[in-house]
Amino acid sequence: MYTLDKNEIIHYADEMLHDAFLFLAAGIACAAFGLIYEIFSHEVYSFYMIYAFLILLVPGTLLNLVIVWRAVRKERYLRIKEAAAREAARESAELHYAISNGTETQVSTGVFFPGRFTRHAWNSGLAALTVGSIFKGVLDIYGTTNKLIAVYPAAAAVLISAAVISCSMSYAAIRKMRRETETSSI
Numbered sequence: 001m002y003t004l005d006k007n008e009i010i011h012y013a014d015e016m017l018h019d020a021f022l023f024l025a026a027g028i029a030c031a032a033f034g035l036i037y038e039i040f041s042h043e044v045y046s047f048y049m050i051y052a053f054l055i056l057l058v059p060g061t062l063l064n065l066v067i068v069w070r071a072v073r074k075e076r077y078l079r080i081k082e083a084a085a086r087e088a089a090r091e092s093a094e095l096h097y098a099i100s101n102g103t104e105t106q107v108s109t110g111v112f113f114p115g116r117f118t119r120h121a122w123n124s125g126l127a128a129l130t131v132g133s134i135f136k137g138v139l140d141i142y143g144t145t146n147k148l149i150a151v152y153p154a155a156a157a158v159l160i161s162a163a164v165i166s167c168s169m170s171y172a173a174i175r176k177m178r179r180e181t182e183t184s185s186i
Helices: 006-039 052-091 091-101 116-142 147-185
Strands: none
Touching: 006 052, 006 116, 052 116, 116 147
């Protein structure tokens, strides 16, 4: 079974943290754009324009931060568990012999990060929702409508659904592999 070591956990956590800060910066830029656009709109407002930044902040920034937080907690737990195992190994000559001969088994970390396709589909879905919301806000402020505005939520739904399905399938496959290795080691 493929497991992540501590360096890989830190690497993936850094990528997710980078995505979170990009979503935060884009959310702030959207909020600033909406504010400036609303100032020059002659007191015509659109909730789509005002709240477009929330699409990036809530499911973008907060979700990435939660994933990073869980990974850091898990990595800290694994460091404590590893230190306790080494302490127990010092006390037992048999485990000490196994560790010194390199026959020690690698413990599964249990840390799950979404794959590249999942992250890109999720990010693209949120971008489609944000652009669609801003475009709808511009049309509302302008006082017109457009039938093609329905493309944005549809594209976002397809992309976000693909991300959720991909993430679920990856997680299920990892859980299955973990169960198989646990039953084979017993």
